Amino acid sequence: MLGAELPGLCDCRRCSRLATYRESHPPRKGLSRADYWGKPVPGFGDSQGRVCLVGLAPGAHGANRTGRPFTGDGAGDFMYPLLHDAGFASQKEAVAADDGLVLHDLYLTNAVKCVPPENRPQTNEYIHCLDYLAQELASLPRLRVICALGRGAYDSCLRLLLQQGRIRRRGDYLFGHGAVHQIEPNLWLVASYHTSRYNIQTRRIDATMFLSLLATVRRLANGDDGENG
């Protein structure tokens, strides 16, 4: 099952702290609570995609408002134009769930489906939400590349792969921007710095770095593993 079809996702309250927060945090100036999605945010994209980008969690005024990952906040404003340039997105703009954006060869989701206070999920919240991520990845029949944005998402992916018996030790898979790890003959795990506003402002990540990473991801998806970025 993908995205909104995931059984139980839309009204999930496994994490009481996050369920309360997603429904009660203050809206942006000029908006009201009614303008906010305020529920778990499902992933979306190409059901035949070979690439899955996994972010951390919905942004308070981005995905938690619009109901679509990375839509309506600084992280998405940075990322979608580059996804478009790399051929993964039909348009550069991502402003609302009904803005016509289509992803090609790409599925986009978050490790934690509810917005966390201060963008920091707790360990038990990552664990509670892992089953949804597992179902999404299992529903991508052509998946070849999982690209985790930020250490939190990366650790969630490793936790899941360990749980599934597909890796033996998380310590063998070090995080670093551009790190590429082969999990199985046809499955790769790629690490990236998160495209958060903070990381962009501090120049921890920039457009050139992210485009280069997307080129690596594309190469791996195409079955060309001769050069790991």
Ligand code: SF4
């Ligand atoms: S973060 Fe995931 S597991 Fe926790 S309440 Fe939201 S959807 Fe449920």
